[in-house]
Amino acid sequence: MRKKNKRARQIRIFLFFGLLLALFIILIVSTVGSKEFNAPHKLALEVIGTAQYYMTRISGGVKNSWQNYTALIDVREENVRLREELRKHKAINNEYREAVAINVRLAKLLEMKETIQAPTLTAEIIGVDPSxxxxxxxxxxxxxxxIKDGxxxxxxxGVVGQVTNTSPHFAKILLATDPNSALDGLIQETRVRGVVKGGGAGFHMEYVLKNNEVAKGDRIVxxxxxxxxxxxxxxxxxAKVEKAGRGMFQExxxxxAADFSQLEHLIIVMKKDPLAK
Amino acid sequence: MVLGILFFSGTLLLVLQTTLLNYLPEWFGRPNLSFLFIVFLGTYLDLYKGAVLALLFGLIMDIFSGVFLGLHPVIYLGLFFLLQFISKHLAIKESIHQIPLVALSYLFTASSIFIFTSILTPESRLYWAWGNEILQVLILSVICIPFFNFFHWLATIFDSTKADNHYRRQKTGNRYRIQQ
Known part of the structure; x- marks a missing residue:
């Protein structure tokens, strides 16, 4: 009788954990490789995102206090330097005013239409990928x-990245430096096009033919x-151009342009149809 | 009770890692506390409870890291089962053995992420930075023992029976002696 009970208990335990295991396997198989958040993901992002938000507030306060303290140490030297910089910038500003005036006059002459900018939204970074x-x-x-995906x-x-997932109050941004990121770029001087891919710390541009002229210091937009x-x-x-390797394309x-190590605030361009091709 | 405490602690570690620890300078290194926590689960908890927590943390990690869902649950569960297997055959509960265990587990996890991501997106070029990996291994090796001791102490408060047994087991004389 005792043995029978023990066996029934063992079967119940096996059934329970078997069912649990089957559910886990279904959960994993249904999510592997996918990029879309489901309801539990969104809920977890909401809860942990809130914790991240408050932790960022606290750590930001501590960081600011520390920076204010250290700034006082060499504030005199900084003051002299800033006054000198201010004088230079005033001179530059005068030049810019003149340039703007010329620009406005030329724009009117060419009857250029005003370009309509998409609305933007400022956002604060509250959490960084731990990997x-x-x-x-x-x-x-x-x-x-x-905020919408894309x-x-x-x-x-400059460019920072793209929204990949959202929950009601938080969103995840794939930075342009991520190896999975790719965007269409243009060399400003020569108008040569290529695909700019993330390379961890910086970017690299792909699919630019070796016969195209690209030089160090060229700006990419x-x-x-x-x-x-x-x-x-x-x-x-x-930063570097390599033509020596095999193949048709340059490295x-x-x-x-953006300092990814100092990111704190971002501007989200609120496009109506962000995933339009 | 102990599961709830460990779940809360693990979530707190993730929040700390994604916010406060990010202010540490890059040359100093940022310890991967979530990974260390999974190793702790693999060596401390039993198969069923540990697997559930490892899976949950994998799912949560997917939200805050990377772009592919399902990557972290698979790798964390793989690591957890590997640690369970090793802990049954080797005396890894002793502090001195935990340092190489953490180092090897980290390299296993990093290479698994590298391989899986390369398979999922063959067009993306991932960079294996030995400098960063070695720095992370060194940091984890240094902090793993106090980290494990702290979480072991925390778990013992809420799971005293298991903790007593755990210590009693460690202090027996010849652990390799065949039990009669």
Whole structure:
């Protein structure tokens, strides 16, 4: 009788864990390789994203206090340097005013239409990818703010990345430096096109034929092809060109325009149809 | 109870790693605490409880790292089962053996991510940076023992029976003696 009970208990345990295992396998198989968040993913992002938000607030406060303290140490030297810089910038500013005035006059002469900029939204980075392999960040804006998958993210310096997943209050951005990121670029001087791919710390440009002229220091901007990134946003500058290898294409390394190590705030370009091809 | 505490602790570690630890300079290195936590689960918990937690952390990690869903659950579960297998055949509960265990487990995880991602996106070029990997291995090797001791202490508070047995087992004389 005792043996029978023990056996029945064992069968129940096996059935329970067998069912649990089957559910796990179904869960894993259904998610492997996919890129879309499902409801549990969104819920987890909401909960942990909130924790990240408050932790970023606390750590940001501590960091600011520390920076303020260290800044006081050499504030005198900094002050002298800043005054000198201010004087220079005032002079440059005067030149710019003149340039703007000329530009406005020429624009009127050419009857250029005003370019309509897509609306933008500022977002703060609240979490950074802990892995060394991938480059993604979490921002404090989500689908309730109008953020959609595929929207481009930029800073005042240049291209940063693209929205890949959203939950109501948070979103995940795939940085342009991630190896899985690719965007269409254009060399500003020569108008040569290529695909700019993430390379961990920087970018590299692919599919540029060896007979195209590319030099160190050339500026790369978005081409606007694919209708994802607006045309003309800085991507970076050419840091190294290699033509010696085999194949038809050059190896081009690019120094990013945006400083990815100092990212804190991003601008999301709120395009109506961000995944349009 | 202990599962709930470990789940909460693991989530807190992930939040810390994605926020506060990110302020550490890159040359100093940023310890992968979530990975260390999975190794702890693999050596401390039993098969069923540990597998559930490893799977859950893998699913959560997918949200905050990388672009492919399912990558971390598969790798974390693989690592967990490997650690369970090793812990049954080797005396890895002793501190001195935990350092090489952590180092090898990290290299296993990193190479698994590298291989799986290369298979999922053959057009993307992943870069294996030995400098970063060795730095991470060194950091993890240094912090693993205090980390494991802390979590072991934390778990013992909520799971005293298991902890007593664990210590009693460690302090027996000849562990290789065949039991009569």
């Amino acid at each position: 060394q392999w991938f480059k993604t960040v979490i921002i404090n804006r989500g689908s309730s703010d109008g 929207m481009p993210a930029v800073t005042s310096e 978005t081409s606007g092809i694919g209708d994802i990134f607006p045309k003309g946003i800085p991507i970076g500058t050419v 081009i390394e690019i120094e990013p």
